[in-house]
Amino acid sequence: MTAAREPSRVPVAEATGLSKRYGATVALHEARITVLPGETHALVGRNGAGKSTLVSLLTGLQKPDAGALAFHGEPAPAFGDTAAWRSRVACVHQRSTVLPDLTVTENVFLGRQSPSPLRPIRWRELHRRAGELLAAYGVDVDPTRRAGDLTVEQRQFVEIARALSLGSAFVILDEPTAKLDARGIERLFGKVRELRRQGVAFLFISHHLREVYELCDRVTVYRDARHVVTAPVSELGRSALVEAMTGEPESAAARNRTASVRTPGRALLSVDGLTLPGAYRDLSFTVRAGEVVGLAGSASSGAVRAGETVAGLHRAGSGRIEVAGRAVRGGDVPAALEAGIGLVPEDRHLQGLVTGRSVAENATLTVRGRLGPFGTVLPSRSREFTERMIEDLDIAAPGPGTPVAALSGGNQQKVVVARALATDPRVLVAIRPANGVDVRSKEFLLGRIGRAADEGGAALIVSDELDDLRVCDRVVVMFHGRVVAGFAGGWSDGQLVAAMEGMAGPREEER
Numbered sequence: 001m002t003a004a005r006e007p008s009r010v011p012v013a014e015a016t017g018l019s020k021r022y023g024a025t026v027a028l029h030e031a032r033i034t035v036l037p038g039e040t041h042a043l044v045g046r047n048g049a050g051k052s053t054l055v056s057l058l059t060g061l062q063k064p065d066a067g068a069l070a071f072h073g074e075p076a077p078a079f080g081d082t083a084a085w086r087s088r089v090a091c092v093h094q095r096s097t098v099l100p101d102l103t104v105t106e107n108v109f110l111g112r113q114s115p116s117p118l119r120p121i122r123w124r125e126l127h128r129r130a131g132e133l134l135a136a137y138g139v140d141v142d143p144t145r146r147a148g149d150l151t152v153e154q155r156q157f158v159e160i161a162r163a164l165s166l167g168s169a170f171v172i173l174d175e176p177t178a179k180l181d182a183r184g185i186e187r188l189f190g191k192v193r194e195l196r197r198q199g200v201a202f203l204f205i206s207h208h209l210r211e212v213y214e215l216c217d218r219v220t221v222y223r224d225a226r227h228v229v230t231a232p233v234s235e236l237g238r239s240a241l242v243e244a245m246t247g248e249p250e251s252a253a254a255r256n257r258t259a260s261v262r263t264p265g266r267a268l269l270s271v272d273g274l275t276l277p278g279a280y281r282d283l284s285f286t287v288r289a290g291e292v293v294g295l296a297g298s299a300s301s302g303a304v305r306a307g308e309t310v311a312g313l314h315r316a317g318s319g320r321i322e323v324a325g326r327a328v329r330g331g332d333v334p335a336a337l338e339a340g341i342g343l344v345p346e347d348r349h350l351q352g353l354v355t356g357r358s359v360a361e362n363a364t365l366t367v368r369g370r371l372g373p374f375g376t377v378l379p380s381r382s383r384e385f386t387e388r389m390i391e392d393l394d395i396a397a398p399g400p401g402t403p404v405a406a407l408s409g410g411n412q413q414k415v416v417v418a419r420a421l422a423t424d425p426r427v428l429v430a431i432r433p434a435n436g437v438d439v440r441s442k443e444f445l446l447g448r449i450g451r452a453a454d455e456g457g458a459a460l461i462v463s464d465e466l467d468d469l470r471v472c473d474r475v476v477v478m479f480h481g482r483v484v485a486g487f488a489g490g491w492s493d494g495q496l497v498a499a500m501e502g503m504a505g506p507r508e509e510e511r
């Protein structure tokens with residue numbers, strides 16, 4: 001029997017009438033959610049719908065302005081009683097809460113290394129206990145390792161094990177698959193299913209509706225800070241779900257760009273025999289004016305590093321990068337920019353944004369020279385420019401002066417894309433450009449990248465997301481640092497996935 005058919009059970013978490021404002025912004029308005037024991041409950045909604053705000057209220061990080069919150073039928077702990085909150089609910093955030101310079105053991109037992117402040121910490125004993133605890137949850141990680149050296153997947157498993165060891169039977173997974181490749185997602189889902197069988201409840205937040213259908217029992221939709229619907233996933237089809245999220249019927253699905261009739265122009269980006277030891281070898285491909293080419297591959301394929309090399313973030317050991325027939329100096333970001341290469345980086349937090357600064361400042365970082373004489377920035381021009389961008393990319397922000405930190409994750413990502421497009425790059429390298437962007441905005445944003453190509457540019461989309469690749473004219477697939485396949489159009493998702501998994505597909509004649 002599914003969780004949905006046993007409403008009599010006491011919810012592990014129940015929120016009613018939750019409201020939260022940030023200044024003039026209403027982030028949540030009388031919202032509710034009920035998570036039952038042992039269920040995997042999805043929370044979906046467009047960028048800015050209020051999902052992360054709910055998470056911060058459910059985990060005691062912020063206080064609601066109004067509303068009631070209960071765990072296992074008991075009112076939530078007092079605000080600020082961190083230990084009490086942690087024993088009721090845990091969250092694997094989009095950004096890691098693991099401290100990278102500490103060992104796995106230290107992270108697992110953070111704040112509880114010793115039974116009393118006067119007793120010395122017995123490390124060997126602690127490592128053993130951490131090892132046992134991780135093993136009990138099926139996590140195969142050496143507890144003496146530095147946490148910063150773990151993969152995203154291992155780090156998430158350590159965070160889940162840590163949460164469960166604190167007694168919490170309720171775990172929030174906030175976009176946990178955003179940085180995992182297909183195999184990593186499979187293993188994460190395997191773990192979630194196993195823990196669900198043991199009675200652990202999950203709140204699962206994702207923009208990938210396929211994952212919602214694959215993993216979850218019930219789904220709750222928020223729209224514009226409000227609760228819209230809660231239903232078993234089996235009773236809410238994809239169109240109904242998208243309609244609940246957007247408030248309007250789903251538009252025609254994004255078509256393969258390959259169906260479009262455009263003749264690519266001259267080669268704008270040529271990569272020849274590029275090798276970065278330890279990452280990829282002998283990489284060659286071209287992207288012509290008017291083309292969107294996908295560089296696809298799982299986390300270990302080297303595709304991301306290859307894209308970053310083109311944008312000047314790494315210096316290749318050998319090989320050549322040319323833009324419109326002219327060699328670009330390697331390992332030099334200003335030289336890449338000068339050559340007309342724009343980048344949407346993989347991690348908007350590390351490489352993308354100055355979050356304390358405004359949307360306008362972030363969006364215009366790359367185009368200062370054009371907004372006033374002698375490198376100055378005329379505020380009126382910057383405002384105008386940013387307003388156009390906000391409009392153009394459908395960025396939900398009160399205005400150009402809003403600090404980026406006050407935007408939801410998906411809207412921050414749109415600022416990163418806006419900034420890359422602002423330079424009118426001849427070659428746009430976009431790494432997982434739609435990361436964290438909702439279903440409707442994703443179509444729009446990928447369409448905008450396509451338009452940059454239609455206007456005569458060249459775009460390279462580096463991704464293992466099928467939605468991102470679907471808009472490409474051609475796809476070059478990498479596996480373990482090598483190009484293993486090329487698809488010139490008309491491919492199926494299955495073929496592409498197989499190639500990314502190392503079961504090579506066809507090789508294109510001309511790449």
Ligand SMILES: Nc1ncnc2c1ncn2[C@@H]1O[C@H](COP(=O)(O)OP(=O)(O)OP(=O)(O)O)[C@@H](O)[C@H]1O
Nearest residue numbers: 022027047048049050051052053406407408409410
């Ligand atoms: N610290 C803050 N200061 C001001 N406004 C904020 C702050 N945090 C969130 N907001 C605003 O609250 C609203 C809800 O944001 P929230 O982050 O909860 O959305 P979300 O559903 O998680 O979106 P996404 O899918 O993009 O992550 C947005 O309009 C956002 O701009």
